[in-house]
Amino acid sequence: MSLPSKQVPRLAGWGGYPAAPAKLVRPERLKDFSLQEGVQIARGQGRSYGDAAICSEGTTILTERMNRFLDFDEETGVLRAEAGATLAEILTHFVPKGWFVPVTPGTKFCSLGGCLAADVHGKNHHHDGSFSYHVTQAVLVDGLDRPRVISPETEPEAFWATAGGMGLTGLIQEVSLKLQKIETSYVSVTHRAARNLEEAVALMEDPSKDDHCSVAWIDCLARGNSLGRSVVMTGHSAARNELPPDIQDPLATWHQGKLRVPFNFPGFALNPLSVRLFNQVYGAMQGNKNQFITHFDKFYYPLDGITGWNKIYGKRGFIQYQIVVPPSEGTKGMKEIISRLAGAGHGSFLAVLKKFGPQGQGMLSFPTEGWTLALDLPFNPKLLGFLNELDQIVADCGGRQYLAKDSRFAARHLPGMYPRLEEFRAACLVLDPLGKFRSDLSRRLGILP
Numbered sequence: 001m002s003l004p005s006k007q008v009p010r011l012a013g014w015g016g017y018p019a020a021p022a023k024l025v026r027p028e029r030l031k032d033f034s035l036q037e038g039v040q041i042a043r044g045q046g047r048s049y050g051d052a053a054i055c056s057e058g059t060t061i062l063t064e065r066m067n068r069f070l071d072f073d074e075e076t077g078v079l080r081a082e083a084g085a086t087l088a089e090i091l092t093h094f095v096p097k098g099w100f101v102p103v104t105p106g107t108k109f110c111s112l113g114g115c116l117a118a119d120v121h122g123k124n125h126h127h128d129g130s131f132s133y134h135v136t137q138a139v140l141v142d143g144l145d146r147p148r149v150i151s152p153e154t155e156p157e158a159f160w161a162t163a164g165g166m167g168l169t170g171l172i173q174e175v176s177l178k179l180q181k182i183e184t185s186y187v188s189v190t191h192r193a194a195r196n197l198e199e200a201v202a203l204m205e206d207p208s209k210d211d212h213c214s215v216a217w218i219d220c221l222a223r224g225n226s227l228g229r230s231v232v233m234t235g236h237s238a239a240r241n242e243l244p245p246d247i248q249d250p251l252a253t254w255h256q257g258k259l260r261v262p263f264n265f266p267g268f269a270l271n272p273l274s275v276r277l278f279n280q281v282y283g284a285m286q287g288n289k290n291q292f293i294t295h296f297d298k299f300y301y302p303l304d305g306i307t308g309w310n311k312i313y314g315k316r317g318f319i320q321y322q323i324v325v326p327p328s329e330g331t332k333g334m335k336e337i338i339s340r341l342a343g344a345g346h347g348s349f350l351a352v353l354k355k356f357g358p359q360g361q362g363m364l365s366f367p368t369e370g371w372t373l374a375l376d377l378p379f380n381p382k383l384l385g386f387l388n389e390l391d392q393i394v395a396d397c398g399g400r401q402y403l404a405k406d407s408r409f410a411a412r413h414l415p416g417m418y419p420r421l422e423e424f425r426a427a428c429l430v431l432d433p434l435g436k437f438r439s440d441l442s443r444r445l446g447i448l449p
């Protein structure tokens, strides 16, 4: 059935770059949905940074209305929900009942479908793996308009092609996610200062300092012996007896203040000097608070409290550069990348380092064992050439780019960075023999013919 559509002049991901005209449809209910004429791609909350959730040559299917909870099993913790449901909606409903999502990215404003399609990771990857590990099954409408129940047991090829497959195997209709029990909605956090990258990595590798979740925030403009100066933040879900007595409701959901960025900031607000100032202030502030209890919203989603924070990068937008390098590389590749960034004056508001555990089974899933570094860089045309140079360093150390963050890397790196690409293509040929699911990302990188 063809749905009413709307043409928009500009559709972009969270980074605002690139933007393209797009035709949108927004089915209200699962039963309204059937494959559209031509090519198409699903879009959840558009929190991927680049062009993964845009199909400028066909139709972009907004899934936000298909967000109902369908079933919850109190015994197993498995929630079955329509794929447009967001983590924010799940947390609002289930945290007061003592349940939390098992893996979460740094924003809760993303859909279940988007989390499975990008096989997202959180601060606990080294313990709990990526999102797909906790999905017991999903319903996928494939390229022949057939709803298929897929799971690691019943349809492993279809499932592991879909987990991390960036929407290219079909439209995910439903996701069954195993939630985790929590005693409180608070996190016990420890901050440790690291004088350079080696110290940060050593702290994160030290089992006596590991605490389920860990992440380092890096001042990526520090140079010389201080290269990689950071604050290492670890944390675990707090037990009731860890809460201070003044906390009345241990399972409170908490609504962060509605701080808003109302318009696109001028580009000059982001020159390297203001970035340097920001880094110093933030570094000092974080480093002084060593051990404390905080609400999960502050720990997992610090940026969600500022509505539309992506607009501070101005109309031209920004690029998030996220890579992973294998542990055999140690800190060499990361140091080279950070020092090139520091030298080139491409300041970054956010530089986040996380440790990944063993690789999962998703054919195109991003996480592989090693260190992942994510940086936000204001867009300017010179940046593109510079990032191409960094890509070569990443490729040379056997690393890879994250497709959900990408908006610009060169197609020639794809087969080396994603060695299971041919297996993925073969699975897509079965699921979508007519090639109905394509995105601007898949076209740009030649993921599928």
Ligand SMILES: Cc1cc2nc3c(=O)[nH]c(=O)nc-3n(C[C@H](O)[C@H](O)[C@H](O)COP(=O)(O)OP(=O)(O)OC[C@H]3O[C@@H](n4cnc5c(N)ncnc54)[C@H](O)[C@@H]3O)c2cc1C
Pocket: 014, 041, 042, 043, 044, 045, 046, 047, 048, 049, 052, 053, 063, 083, 084, 104, 105, 106, 107, 109, 110, 111, 112, 113, 114, 115, 117, 118, 119, 120, 121, 122, 165, 166, 167, 168, 170, 171, 172, 173, 303, 404, 405, 439
């Ligand atoms: C502030 C911020 C922090 C982030 N932190 C992290 C992080 O820590 N870890 C991490 O892994 N990611 C992180 N991300 C990226 C984000 O989690 C992923 O891009 C996620 O896919 C976004 O979900 P979405 O619903 O917005 O998906 P969209 O951006 O709308 O789509 C992303 C991909 O999923 C596909 N897709 C969406 N819905 C469906 C569906 N129903 N069926 C089939 N395919 C579908 C789209 O086609 C597209 O390829 C972060 C993003 C932001 C903005």
